[in-house]
Amino acid sequence: MVDILKKELSLEFDIAVEHVQKTVADGGFSVLMVKAMDEMLKKKLGITDLPRYTTIMACGPKLAKMALEASLNVGLLFPCSFVVYEEEGKVIVSHVSIMKTAVEIGLASEEAMKPVIAETSKMVHAVWDKF
Numbered sequence: 001m002v003d004i005l006k007k008e009l010s011l012e013f014d015i016a017v018e019h020v021q022k023t024v025a026d027g028g029f030s031v032l033m034v035k036a037m038d039e040m041l042k043k044k045l046g047i048t049d050l051p052r053y054t055t056i057m058a059c060g061p062k063l064a065k066m067a068l069e070a071s072l073n074v075g076l077l078f079p080c081s082f083v084v085y086e087e088e089g090k091v092i093v094s095h096v097s098i099m100k101t102a103v104e105i106g107l108a109s110e111e112a113m114k115p116v117i118a119e120t121s122k123m124v125h126a127v128w129d130k131f
Contacts, residue, residue, distance in 0.1 A: 001100070001104075002096060002097050002100045002101050002104055003096070003097045003100060003121075004094065004095075004096050004097075005094060005095045005096070005124075005128055006092060006093075006094045007092065007093050007094075007128070007131055008090050008091065008092055009084075009091045009092070009093055009131060010091075011091060012091070013052050013084070013086060013091050016084050016091045016093065017034065017054045017056070017084045019131070020056055020082055020084055020093050020131065021034055021056050023127055023130045023131060024056060024058050024082055024127055025058075026127075026130075027123060027126055027127035027130070028060060028062075028123055029058040029059060029060050029080075029123070029127070030058060030059050030060075030061060031056060031057070031058050032057045032058060032059055032079050033055075033056075033057045034054060034055070034056050034057075035054065035055050035057070036052070036053070036054045037053045037054065037055055038050045038051065038052050038053045038054075051085055051086040051087065052084075052085060052086045053083065053084075053085040053086070054083065054084045054085070055081050055082075055083050056081065056082045056083070056084070057079040057080070057081050058079055058080055058081070058082065059078065059079045059080065060080075060120065060123055062119070063099070063116060063119060063120050063123065064078060066115065066116040066119065067099060067102070067108070067113070067116050070108045070109075070112035070113050070116055071102070071107055071108035071109075071112060071113075073102075073107040073108065074098075074099070074102045074107050074108050074113075074116075076107060077098040077101060077102055077107070078098070080095070080098050080124075081095070081096075082094070082095045083095070093131050095124065095128070097117070097120065097121070097124070099113055099116050099117045099120045100113075100117055103117075
C-alpha cells in the first residue's frame, strides 16, 4: 500500500515552504524546483480562489539510480514531491511514496523495488521527523 504522509505545521506559509525545502535538502535530497502552483494557476487561468499550494520537487540521486536499475519505467514518476498547502486555515505538508506507487501501478516488480523502497523510506522518514 502506498504511504501518504500528511502533517500540520505550526509555521506561517512562506516560512513552512522554506523550512520544508531546507529540511529536504539537508536530508540528502537535491531540490530541483519549488513551484507555487496557486500563483501559476492564477497567472495562466485567472483562478484566484485557490488556497496557497507549493510543490517542492526533489531527487535523491542514490535512490533514483537504484530505482532506474530496478526498472527504467520508474523514472516516469520522478521527481518525488513534497507539497505545502493551506487547508481550513492550517498549513499542511504532505508527501506520497512514488517508489511504492511504481510497484502498485506496475512500473516495476515488488521484488526489484524492495531495497529501493526500504532505503527511500529511511531517508524520507528522517526528513519527515524534522518537519
